Amino acid sequence: MFHAVVAVKQVPDTTNIRIDPDTGNLVREGVPAIMNPYDAHALAAAVEWKRRLNGRVTVISMGPPSFTTTIREAIEMGADRGILISDRKLAGADTLATSYVLAEVIRAIHNEDPIDLLLFGKQAIDGDTAQVGPGVGVRLDMPVVTYAVGIRAIDLDDDTVVVERRTERWTEIIETPLPALLTCEKDIAEIPFAPLPDLIKSLRYEPEIWTIEGPVAFEQDMIGVRGSPTIVYQMGTPPLPEAGEVINTRETSIDAAVTFVFQKAEAAGVLGTMLGGGK
Amino acid sequence: MTARRFWVFIEQEQGKVHPVAWELLGVARRLASQVAEEAQASGDEVSVEGVLLGHQVRDIAAEAIKYGADRVYLIDDPVLAQYRNCPYYMSIAAVAEKYQPEVFLIGATTLGRDLAGAVATALRTGLTADCTKLEMGEVKGAKQRLLQATRPAFGGNIMATIVCRKHRPQMSSVRPRVFPAAPYNPDAVGEIIAEETGVTEEGARSCILEFVHAQEDTVDIEYSDVIVAGGRGVGGPEGFAVIKALADAMGGVVGASRPCVDAGWIKYPHQVGQTGKTVRPKVYVAAGISGALQHKVGMQNSDFIIAINSDPNAPIFEVADVGIVGDLFEVIPAMIKEIEARKEARV
Numbered sequence: 001m002f003h004a005v006v007a008v009k010q011v012p013d014t015t016n017i018r019i020d021p022d023t024g025n026l027v028r029e030g031v032p033a034i035m036n037p038y039d040a041h042a043l044a045a046a047v048e049w050k051r052r053l054n055g056r057v058t059v060i061s062m063g064p065p066s067f068t069t070t071i072r073e074a075i076e077m078g079a080d081r082g083i084l085i086s087d088r089k090l091a092g093a094d095t096l097a098t099s100y101v102l103a104e105v106i107r108a109i110h111n112e113d114p115i116d117l118l119l120f121g122k123q124a125i126d127g128d129t130a131q132v133g134p135g136v137g138v139r140l141d142m143p144v145v146t147y148a149v150g151i152r153a154i155d156l157d158d159d160t161v162v163v164e165r166r167t168e169r170w171t172e173i174i175e176t177p178l179p180a181l182l183t184c185e186k187d188i189a190e191i192p193f194a195p196l197p198d199l200i201k202s203l204r205y206e207p208e209i210w211t212i213e214g215p216v217a218f219e220q221d222m223i224g225v226r227g228s229p230t231i232v233y234q235m236g237t238p239p240l241p242e243a244g245e246v247i248n249t250r251e252t253s254i255d256a257a258v259t260f261v262f263q264k265a266e267a268a269g270v271l272g273t274m275l276g277g278g279k
Numbered sequence: 280m281t282a283r284r285f286w287v288f289i290e291q292e293q294g295k296v297h298p299v300a301w302e303l304l305g306v307a308r309r310l311a312s313q314v315a316e317e318a319q320a321s322g323d324e325v326s327v328e329g330v331l332l333g334h335q336v337r338d339i340a341a342e343a344i345k346y347g348a349d350r351v352y353l354i355d356d357p358v359l360a361q362y363r364n365c366p367y368y369m370s371i372a373a374v375a376e377k378y379q380p381e382v383f384l385i386g387a388t389t390l391g392r393d394l395a396g397a398v399a400t401a402l403r404t405g406l407t408a409d410c411t412k413l414e415m416g417e418v419k420g421a422k423q424r425l426l427q428a429t430r431p432a433f434g435g436n437i438m439a440t441i442v443c444r445k446h447r448p449q450m451s452s453v454r455p456r457v458f459p460a461a462p463y464n465p466d467a468v469g470e471i472i473a474e475e476t477g478v479t480e481e482g483a484r485s486c487i488l489e490f491v492h493a494q495e496d497t498v499d500i501e502y503s504d505v506i507v508a509g510g511r512g513v514g515g516p517e518g519f520a521v522i523k524a525l526a527d528a529m530g531g532v533v534g535a536s537r538p539c540v541d542a543g544w545i546k547y548p549h550q551v552g553q554t555g556k557t558v559r560p561k562v563y564v565a566a567g568i569s570g571a572l573q574h575k576v577g578m579q580n581s582d583f584i585i586a587i588n589s590d591p592n593a594p595i596f597e598v599a600d601v602g603i604v605g606d607l608f609e610v611i612p613a614m615i616k617e618i619e620a621r622k623e624a625r626v
Contacts, residue, residue: 012433095408099400126433128554129408134364134396143484144364146393162488167389168548169292170492176485229405229446233418233427236438238576243597244584249605257603258613261585262621264601265562270583273504273561275622276530 002055002156004046004117005109006079007102007136008039010063010070011126035070038121038184040077045189046119047078049154055116056080058109062090062101068207076194076202083109087211089224095127097227099135101218106140108216110179117154117161118181122147133183143176149187154178280322285311286380286448288371289331289343289351290390292362296339298460298502299386303453304329304346305461306413307384313415314424326350330374332367334360337471344469347461351469352378356476361487362390366478368397374474375402380448382426384413387452395452405443406450411457411557411576418442425449431553431576454557456501457580498532498548504561505531508551508578509539512567512588512607516544522566525611528618534558534578536568552577566607570595587611 012031035043046057059074061067062085071082085105093101106118118140120133130146137144149171150164159178164171166185182188194202212218221227245264249257265271285307290297307327318325329348331340333355340351354370375383375398385395387409399406412429426449429440443449500506507526509519519533526533534556535549551558553573563581568574570586570593578584579598586599587607596602603610 094405095396096400096403096405125554127408128432129396129406130392131396131399131406131408134368134393135400137364138368138397138400144393144397145485146364147389164491170490172487173489173491174485174487229403230407230441230443232439233442234440236440237436238431238438238572244600244602246586246591246596246599246602246604248591249603249610254605254609254613257605257610258617261601261603261614262617265583265585268583268600270562273583274529275618275625276528 002050002053002117002154003058003113003115004050004055004119005058005060005106005115006039006043006046006074006119007133008043008059008061008070008074009036009121009124010034010061010067011036011124033066033069035073036121036124036126038123038125038186040121040191041186041188042119042121042182042184043074043077043079044191045151045184046117047192048189049117049151050078050080053154053156058083058113060085060102060105060109062086062093062098064091065209071207072202072205075205076199077191078194078198082205082207083210084207085210089212089220092225092228093223094228094230095129095131095135096229097223099132099139100222100227102132103136103139104216104218105210106136114179116156116159116178118142118179120181120183122183122185130183133181137181140181143180144183145174145176145180146183147185148182149185151182151188280324282378283311283314283318283323283325284378284380284382285325285327286375286383287327287329287348288383288385288391288394289329289339290386290388291331291333291336291339292390294333294336294339296342297386297388297390297455299388299391299453299455300329300343301346301460301463302455302458303384303386304343304348306453306458307382308347308461310382310413310415310426317424328352328378328380330354330371332359332370332476340471344471345463345465345467347464347467349469351471352474353471354474354476358476358478358480358483363483363485363487364393364397365485366476366483367394368401369478369482370474370476371398372401373477375448377474382415383448383450385450385452387454391452395450399450402448402450404446404448404450405441406452407441407443408452410451410453412438412440413451413453418444420444426451436572456557456559500532500534500549500551500558501556503532503558505529506534506551506558506560506562506578506581507531507564507566508534508536508568509545509566510536510568510574511538512569513539513544514567518567519545521608521611525564525566525615528615529562531560531562534563536571536574565595565599566611568595569593570598
């Protein structure tokens with residue numbers, strides 16, 4: 001039977017993040033927490049193939065206890081089982097330490113219930129690193145296909161998957177053996193409306209909480225801050241460039257404004273570029 | 280005496296080099312010069328080195344030397360003819376184990392980001408994604424200068440500087456177009472060292488069945504000299520017609536801010552910003568774009584920025600060289616008229 005595991009992360013909705021103009025600090029209050037959008041689409045793809053192949057979907061996430069809401073949301077979307085790996089000692093992990101923990105958890109799941117497909121979002125919108133998925137693939141010695149935009153076929157007899165992968169230059173149609181790890185773009189699947197039984201199930205669902213006490217035995221040197229080779233050395237707000245001159249069409253006229261722009265362009269030496277020099 | 284090697288991944292596909300490779304050779308040269316003094320004091324040898332994989336790509340290795348590489352490690356093998364994650368990361372991890380580079384830079388392209396995470400994990404080292412600033416600087420408690428890799432975080436609201444104290448190489452993926460290309464010296468000399476991949480076709484574990492080239496809407500905004508970008512102020516997909524008209528008049532391409540792409544008004548390849556492309560054209564026109572930080576980090580290195588917005592308080596004016604407060608649907612047609620008139624006057 002088909003078994004997919006999807007790794008999801010809860011993220012602040014970064015489109016709503018703002019900076020306190022007086023302190024220069026990030027304003028976290030009132031910023032809604034959501035399931036990372038790319039992960040949500042990866043999960044939708046897993047659920048779509050679970051229905052086609054009569055299989056099941058396990059969702060895993062690493063984070064604080066508040067991430068249970070994201071696991072419940074995954075159950076609502078059609079996942080069968082949800083595991084939250086949550087422990088203070090895991091906090092402060094960079095992408096290397098995160099890929100270690102997730103890989104060990106996935107290995108444990110795989111040993112009791114073999115996995116065919118492992119799905120990640122292409123990146124999380126709060127970190128934008130795109131590093132954890134490939135890292136987990138390397139640790140599990142599993143083929144990795146990043147930037148997946150479609151799953152064309154899954155053949156459980158031959159143990160192969162055919163994936164569409166979009167790069168900057170073209171789309172590649174890649175065949176790779178199962179189990180395989182895909183990191184997904186939003187195009188991988190549409191997020192469907194949750195059927196009522198899944199909705200009801202999610203309300204009562206209690207995610208399994210795994211800690212460093214078990215069931216997986218993590219190497220202490222590999223997790224959290226200790227297991228992270230990188231540290232944040234400095235944080236700052238980006239420097240503001242000098243603002244140029246602004247002309248208001250309501251105070252002058254459209255034509256005067258346009259003339260002003262061309263004067264400025266000429267002074268900056270880019271007039272030729274503006275007159276068709278771009279090609 | 281030890282060798283302090285600054286590595287750059289020379290990205291190529293089907294024999295075509297991604298320009299970010301030449302940008303990174305420039306960065307690596309600058310980083311190497313920042314440690315020159317301390318290296319001289321301790322008798323260490325500093326070098327800038329390229330790592331090139333592919334099939335029948337020796338010409339590119341020679342090019343890399345002209346862009347400033349002292350040495351290029353070339354792994355030329357049919358199994359590497361097309362980029363695939365497995366054979367590429369395994370081959371690179373093996374040469375990195377052999378030569379122990381101190382710093383390793385990879386372009387933050389789709390290919391580079393696919394590769395960087397895998398290589399860093401295979402080498403069990405730290406990797407900082409999507410950097411926009413790189414320095415070899417003194418870090419408290421460290422004997423040697425370390426790579427200080429700065430990247431925008433939280434949608435560009437914060438700049439975070441990351442260091443990797445103990446693990447080597449110190450790896451970064453670097454945004455294309457943030458740094459200028461290294462100077463080209465046709466007389467430069469360097470060494471090409473051939474290495475073996477060690478990966479067989481079976482070991483590659485994936486097979487590209489087909490390449491599908493997009494029929495429509497392919498655009499390379501990253502390396503265009505002129506970009507006319509539309510934001511929420513264009514009002515809808517049809518609003519991009521006027522943006523396109525100005526881009527055509529100027530011989531440029533169409534860009535867009537994230538809300539327009541999220542709303543489906545225009546396709547993702549047009550997106551400028553933290554989650555889209557970083558650009559540095561000669562002329563950037565931002566029309567109806569308010570100027571969220573996530574957008575500004577992707578375009579503020581442009582040579583000349585023209586902002587058009589009906590809101591005089593729009594933050595886009597903070598980065599603009601010249602701003603027009605007004606209705607873009609009135610201003611842009613007037614600009615096109617002016618361009619056409621001036622073009623005619625020149626003929």
